[in-house]
Amino acid sequence: MTALAATPWTPAGASVWELSCRKDVTTKANEDYEKRTDVTPASDRASTVFVFATPRVWSGKEAWIAARRAEGAWKDVLAYDAEDIETWLDAASGVALEFAEDLGLTGPGLVSAQRYAREWVSASSPALTAEAIAEGRSDAIDELQLALRSRGDLPSRTRQIALFGDSVDEAVIFAAHYSGGAPVVVTAPSGWDYIEARQDIHIAIAAAPEFAIRYPQRAGLTVIVPYAKGDRRTMFAGQAGEESIVTIELPRPDMRSFQNALEKIGVETSDAGRLTQTCGRSWSVLRRQLACNPSIRRPAWLDHPSSRTLPLICLIGGWTDANEADKSFVETLAQRPYADIEADLADLAECNDPPIIRIDTVWKAKSPLELLALAAPRLNEAIVERFLTQAESILFEHDPALDLDHDKRWASHLFEKRRAYSSLLSGSVADALVKLSVRSGSDPVLENLMLDRRIANLVERTLKGASSDRWLSVSPYLPDLAEAAPETFLKALEGSLRLSDRPVAALFTETRGGGVTMVNYFWALMHAFERIAWAPHRLTRVALVLAELSRIPYDGNFGSDAYATLLQLFRAWLPQTNARLDQRMAALETLAKRSPDEAFRVAVDLLHRRDSASPAERPHWRDDDSGRADVTDDEYFGALRHAADLMIRLAEGNAERLGKCLNKLDLLGRDEQHRIYAAIETFIASDPSVEERQTLRDLLRGYVEHAKYGPLSGAALNAHLKRMIAYHDRLAPVKVEDRDAWLFQQNRRAAPTLGQKADWRANDEQITNWQEATVRELLGHGGFERLADFALSVEEPWRVGELAIRLATPPPDILTWIETAGPEFQWGAKSTQFLAGLMRVASTHNGDAARLAVFKTLPDRTPQDAAAILACFPVTRETWDLVEQLPETYAAAYWKAARPGHFMEGEEDLLYALTSLQSAGRPRTALLLIEHDSGRAPSPLIADLLEGILQGEEPEGQMPGRHGLQNLFKAMEDDGSFDRLRLAQLEFGYIKAFAYGDIRLLATLQREVASSPSLYVDLVSAIYSAEGDDRSKPPTDAEKATASNAYQILTGLRRIPGYLDDSSFEPAQFQNFADTALDLSGKCGRWNAFLSKFGELLAHTPDESSNWFPPAVADFIEDTDEDRLWSGFSIGVMNLSGGVRWVKGDGVFYDEKADRFDALATAWSTSHPKLAAAFAEIASSHRSRANRERVVHRVRQELGV
Known part of the structure; x- marks a missing residue:
């Protein structure tokens, strides 16, 4: 054993004890000493005391101790005999009482805590344990033991601890187990006489509050009085109402802790979950429900007058x-x-172990x-x-x-x-x-x-x-x-x-x-x-x-x-049903007959290398889940075997399902693998349709790519891949258009080749070779007309066109095809993508010649048709030079149709493209060119383009993203020569493009609003009607938009008037702003509205870390003394507490906020009493929120949420 401190009977630190009742005491002591010495390392013996104890009188005790100490084998050697034990029992009355109980020699009104607790916990089946009752209550244990160690203000008198539990009995049992020492339990007032006569009893527990109305008063005695939580009146009876009392509340454990405790005492998991719900997490209630003695099952409150x-x-x-x-x-x-x-x-709630809680x-x-x-x-x-x-x-x-x-239901x-x-x-x-x-x-x-x-x-x-x-x-x-x-x-x-x-x-x-x-x-x-x-x-x-x-x-x-709920019913390692394996598999077979697609999906998902799941909800009152045993290995593998068999059976003759079976090959045994191979062979022999062939080929390519990262390697992998590639080749349709369409898919699989892992460079080269072969074959057997038809059937027509220009000899007859496919080429259409591929290919003889041939036909077309074709040309200076050879109407039409993308090399070309797009009324497309590199364009041009968007130009065009807009505004902000007022106006116009938090990025707008009282009041006026105005007339759409922008600006504003860019504060500037704004708001009928919004703004004063306000701001608030200003400030402060956060339920977050504002109230109480009162009110509000959080947490615990 290890003792933290020495007592007259136990040494401090580590000690080993040997106990014996043999008559030959010395012989037995020597045997135990030598045996223990032999098995204990010398390093351990150097810090350990050896103790031998016997209930017999041992006349040779002192001599034996002296001889063994002389050997120096242990840190020390001690021995106790019957005379020592008698002396010990005289000094330890609690232990003596328990010993007397074991001998049947007890007196009235007093029992040992151990006996009282033992009888209480053993009254149920299964028996409760101290560890179970303590589960989830570690804080209460610490609080009780701290209270026992501390004497507080009563060093010379008896100390009382009031312990509140669900029931009096539960509080007694808790105290009996976790008080430490040797406490006794007083079961009648007469027990106090014994305690009064024994100075060595330090902890006494009253078995009921009424037994603690009178008790002895002396130094060193602590009396623990148990109470039912609802019974506060009894607490003030007798001495309990006269003395300083330490109050400790014993909380009921949470759902998880209570269920864990039940499982530890032997209750089956599903039954433990149900009992946790039905007994209300109360050990007293559970003891009654599981009581061996029927008389225990009837609580006293059942006969209470209020039990009606x-x-x-x-x-x-x-x-x-x-x-x-x-x-x-x-x-x-x-x-x-x-x-x-x-x-x-209320009467029932005050009963011991009440049936209802509030x-x-x-x-x-x-x-x-x-x-x-x-x-x-x-x-x-x-x-x-x-x-x-x-x-x-x-x-x-x-x-x-x-x-x-729908978008409002959540709120x-x-x-x-x-x-x-x-x-x-x-x-x-x-x-x-x-x-x-x-x-x-x-x-x-x-x-x-x-x-x-x-x-x-x-x-x-x-x-x-x-x-x-x-x-x-x-x-x-x-x-x-x-x-x-x-x-x-x-x-x-x-x-x-x-x-x-x-x-x-x-x-x-x-x-x-x-x-x-x-x-x-x-x-x-x-x-x-x-x-x-x-x-x-x-x-x-x-x-x-x-x-x-x-x-x-x-x-x-x-x-x-x-589907996820369906799958968890059959999950092999965690089935969420009490059905046996044979019952689950029979249900799965029935599902396969009625819903084969879902059954196949379940069978596939049951076969996995890694899986995760959470337990499903169990019945609250039915016992359908009772007795659910853990899944055995036989049951687990049996479920997997059945799933594999069902998967293969359902896949036979189905291309998509066969392809999905491939991904499970490495999880299956050899027999199941060969069944899948046989199913594929049978499928190929059945002469499937083109669509079925393409489906399985697509899945085979995906599997080949996946298999290269699987468990196989070397020769074994290549042998396996050869089989898969052979299936792929045998499934190829005869017609080249069907066979090779996959080569021109947007998200095509890697080329089905041999080797470990994919070499993407080699893969791209192989795909390119196959694409070129396809284009050559189509050109050689059907010409350009067949190739064009093929291009319009695949996902990447531009790639077909690109290869056609490079590979066709002689050059393809593009003009004839244009006449057939045109005259209109809508952007995004496959015919347009094919033409773009033909026209935009890297500069080659065929490419240049083809573009020039097409260009020569453009004057014979309308400007719009010509522009649609020119938009398929490369967006380069060469194309623009060609455009300039055409009449102005064609050039204007071209810039309305051009698609320059998101990047352009060359500063001169970029500027030319931007101004041309601007002239064509396409500011959105222009800004896309510079949204990620805004420093390449002059600020006035960026501003012109942004203003064009606000004026409604190019409404269908793609807008730059939020990050791109931030870049554009930052470029203008960094340009010190750019007009600040114009920038602020632009930021106002684009406020909707920024989230509330991002408004702080609009530095110029922030600066302008915080330095111009007239602008600030204008924004307030845009949101709020003048006091006394007729509000029956609905606002126009334009007024609504302006009000919305103004509200977003004022709500997101964080810059306080008077604060400069370097965070220094100018009191005079602040005072001038406030006085002017007050005057303007009064004249336009927005006095109260201004005070409310300005109060919210002042809550964001940068000096929050100290006393919140600079003196000038504090003076303004104190002197203005308007309810709307106080109200706005309070709202702003409360909003600073944050929005969504993790709620622990302890209220600490809001308690800390309240402490902060209490401190501020104290700091300003002398110089600014009204401001101090406002801070005190905010502190009180935070305290209320903290208390509310604790209440909600308790309610959620009761409901098991």
Whole structure:
């Protein structure tokens, strides 16, 4: 053992102990000493004390100790006999008491803490443990032990620690295990007499608060008094109300900690999860539920006068009295005024181990299962009928958020589109339907009330023939409805899918996007399937429905969709069902007959080298998942073998599926591999269609590329690749157009060649050789006309044209083809891309000759047709020289059609292109040339182009990206000679192109607004009407746009008037700005609006690190003394707290903010009392937010969220 400090009986540091009852004490001591010395290294013995103890009187003890010490083999040698043990027990009364209990020699009113705890935890099966009760409560243990070590302000008197737990007993057990030392438990007032007489007892635990009304007063004694959390009145009785008390609250563990603790004491995983939900994470409740003695199972509160409210709590489960609809629901169900109900609840909450808990405005049943078992006899037909009627009103309620456009539904609360009932009440009622339905089969009262059938009928009325609106509105409750009546739920779902408009499909088609604005309606449906699929007899039915749902498209990319839910049912290493392997494979075979595409996909995805998954949702009340054992190796490999067999069977005769089987070859055994080879051979022999041949060839090329990075290498790899390439060649269509179209795909695979890994340079060379061979073959067997037809059928016509110019001998008859394909060449069309390839090829004899031949025909065409053809020429000086030979109308048409791209070499050419595009009214296209290299163009030209866009030029053109715009504005900002006012006006015009945070990049606009009070007031005026103006007239679109830009500028503005570029502050400049702006805003009727926005701006003062404001700003706020200014400043400060963040639930983030503003209030309290009051109010607001965060966190814990 290791002791941190020495006592009269234990040495400090490490020691080893040998205990013996043998009569020949010396002989035994020598044997133990020599044995221990032999097995312990000398280095360890040098820092360890050897101790021998015997319960017999040992006359030779002192001599033995002296002899062994003289040897020096150990750090020290000690020995104790019966006389020493007697002395020790006299000095350690707690240990003596426990020893006396073991001998049957106990007295009244007092027991050892160990015995008390042992009897309490062993009353259930399985027995509880101290470690289990401590799970998730390490902070409370530390707090208790710290309180025991500290004497505080009572060095000469008894110290009391008030320990609040779910129940008095649980607090006692916790204290007994984690107080340290040898505490005793006082079970009657008479026990204090024993403690008063024994100075060596330092920790006493009262078994109940009433036993601690009077206790001894002396130095060194700490009394731990247990309380139920709701019982605060008892705490102030007797001495407890007279002395300084250390108060410690014993929190209930979170869901994960409680479940882990249950598993550690031997509860099966699925049962542990269910018990965690149903017992409310309370060890006292769990002990009653698992009690061996039936008398323990009946809590005292069952006989409380206020227990008449228990049926109500049993049915509803939870609600908030901050919601009037919730209160009305409770009143209707109870047929009593809410005030009377709340009084009963308050009384019950003060009971020991109460059945209900209150967190802020929330009332919630602590253990729904226990409450149902105990309160069920009090349920009757009337209250049940009222409950089902009320529940129906929740299920049939239309979701007001559906009245909004899709892009606004995520923020429905901002538009006051809320359901009438709180989510707590509606969720609790839905959960109660499950609870009542499931327990109806085992509880006689519930069975007589036919609750399972009545709830199934309610589910049927809700879902059978339901409209899309109903499915969307009821979606949050689908998991509970499914678990409450699984067969009814599945029948309604299948029926909806059979209807022509498939209303349930709305759960997918109405789902949108991701991130903060995500609205997902089908997640709850997936959780519903997860819950009911645990039952083996439902597996096939669920799988078939999921397969059908997986074919419904939806917007977004969500991992837990219908197919993902289907796959997890069959996952070999983590099947989310209790079905045996044979049952799962039988279900998969049925799926293969009804939905072969989905079954094949599942079979393929079951075969993997790496996989990851999360556990699916389990039933909350049904025990369908009970007893789920870990997957054995035989079961795992059996599932994989069946998946491989099914995959190959379903792939036979199907090109796409055969290609996908190739990617699983390295995961299969030799027999399965040869079955795939045989299936491909059979497929080739069946003379497949051209489309089927191309499909499998595409997949073979992909596989060859993939296989080069696989486990094979050297000769084995080349042998394998030869087989695949042979399949590829044998599948080649006869017609060259079909055979080689893949060579001109945009995302073509690598060339199917031998060798380890791909050499991309060699691959490109090989592809080019094959492309050239294709073009030569087409030119040689059909001429340019056949080649042109081929070009218009592939994805890269330009590449065909490029090769045609290089390879055709004699030059192709392009003019004839143009006449056939033209006269119009729309940009992006395949004919235009082919012509561009013909015209833009690198300078060769054929290329130059072809361009000149085509150019000579242009005067005979209209300017627009000629320009469309010229746009296919290279964008170079040579082309522009040709254009200048044509009439001006042709040149103008050319610059309206030209496509210069995103880069151009040569400063002179670039400037010529920019000005020509500007003259053609194409500022967007011009800016694309310089958006990533804006320093190449003069600032006035950039400004001209940007102004052209604002004036509506080239509305259909592509805009530069946000990063490109930032580059353009930065170039003008860095140009010190460029007009600042013009730049500020441009920044105002482009404010919408910048996110709110990026407004700070518009430095000139920031500087202008912060230095011009008239501009600032103009912006305020653009947003807000003058006070007293008639607002019935709607604003024009232009006014709306201006107001929106102005709002974005003022909201993003961070530069405070008076601050210079070097961050120095000029008080006079600030004061002049403020005075002028106040005067202007008053004259134009925007006084209050200006104060509000200006107050928000002042919250961003750069001096936040010290006392926030320079004195001049503080003086202005103090002297102005306007509510709107204070309000705006408070809003600005609160906004500085940030938006989305990780909420721990401890409130520390807002507590630290509150401390900061409390300090500011103190700092300004003497010189600027009004400003100090504002800071104090902000601090108070942050404290409220911290408390609210803690409350919300507790509620979420209770709900298991």
